[in-house]
Amino acid sequence: MKKILVTGGAGYIGSACSEYLLDLGYDVTVYDAFITGHRDAVDPRAKLVEGNLADKALITSVCRKGEFDAVMHFAAFSLVGESMKNPAKYFDNNLANAINLADAAVEGGVKTFVFSSTAATFGQPEKVPISEDDRQVPINPNGESKLCFEKVLEWYSRIYGMKYVALRYFNAAGATEFHGEDHRPESHLIPIILETVRGKREKLMLFGDDYDTPDGSCIRDYIHILDLAQAHELALSAPESGHYNLGTGNGLSVFEIIRAAEEVTGKKVNFEIAPRRPGDPARLIACSDRARKVLNWKPKYESASSIIESAWKWQLKFPEGYAR
Numbered sequence: 001m002k003k004i005l006v007t008g009g010a011g012y013i014g015s016a017c018s019e020y021l022l023d024l025g026y027d028v029t030v031y032d033a034f035i036t037g038h039r040d041a042v043d044p045r046a047k048l049v050e051g052n053l054a055d056k057a058l059i060t061s062v063c064r065k066g067e068f069d070a071v072m073h074f075a076a077f078s079l080v081g082e083s084m085k086n087p088a089k090y091f092d093n094n095l096a097n098a099i100n101l102a103d104a105a106v107e108g109g110v111k112t113f114v115f116s117s118t119a120a121t122f123g124q125p126e127k128v129p130i131s132e133d134d135r136q137v138p139i140n141p142n143g144e145s146k147l148c149f150e151k152v153l154e155w156y157s158r159i160y161g162m163k164y165v166a167l168r169y170f171n172a173a174g175a176t177e178f179h180g181e182d183h184r185p186e187s188h189l190i191p192i193i194l195e196t197v198r199g200k201r202e203k204l205m206l207f208g209d210d211y212d213t214p215d216g217s218c219i220r221d222y223i224h225i226l227d228l229a230q231a232h233e234l235a236l237s238a239p240e241s242g243h244y245n246l247g248t249g250n251g252l253s254v255f256e257i258i259r260a261a262e263e264v265t266g267k268k269v270n271f272e273i274a275p276r277r278p279g280d281p282a283r284l285i286a287c288s289d290r291a292r293k294v295l296n297w298k299p300k301y302e303s304a305s306s307i308i309e310s311a312w313k314w315q316l317k318f319p320e321g322y323a324r
């Protein structure tokens, strides 16, 4: 049974990934500071260490004692707009604190480091679908801090021999039976649409219908969190260090997501066209051939409706999100 340290296991993707690993029989320890995560999102089967990665002594001692086979690092901030207002917050946590973790992992003899990276490392893509080796020119500190840490891991793998796998998520979406999206405030499209349908919110502000896309709204590649979790587990046996883009390869516009949500819920989505959101590229679509070939990754949620349906079930089950 492999022992895995999951940082950010109280967050949206970290909690779903913990659930997935525990279902497969892994021994999971969650490390989380509960800044954006929720206590009730920590899988009850996991061990829990409450701590911040800024606390180098704590994370080092956890890694020294834990005998972990792998670290999965989800703990990070991820809001583009916030990163443009407060870059230090992003470089501190997503880079400096992550280096504390990487050092602790090396000290603890961890063999494999799986890192939650992001499509935001590519900035405005030169083409879609985006391949792993396309140019990475981030356009905000969120993407830049993640790219910097990818590079740190590359050097650590060369110098210390710790294998790393950087997984660049496109638009994480959907829910498991127990774990779903509960950001406060919520800023992501699908939960906002579903909150609008439930009457928790008056309307969706649709950020821009004048992009150079067929219907004028932005196109994204929505990928279910359990498919991301599957990729993390497969990454544990990746043959060598590397980077993988994770998306379905299907680009969907905001209008298409609205229509799919209307089909799933049987209700109309009230929306209003609003100005573009700064920093939003028109199209982000992943080419995930490498993950499919090398990791043998097979995403199961290929359609928008299956992803939205899972998020809808979760919102109906947890109308106020997590209690704590």
Ligand code: UDP
Pocket (backbone or CB within 6 Å): 080, 171, 187, 188, 189, 190, 192, 204, 205, 206, 207, 208, 218, 219, 220, 254, 277, 280
């Ligand atoms: N979006 C929108 N209204 C919202 C939130 C998002 O129109 O209230 C759009 C956003 O401009 C983007 C897409 O939905 O094109 C997905 O945004 P989200 O914040 O979910 O993810 P991101 O692409 O920023 O990672």
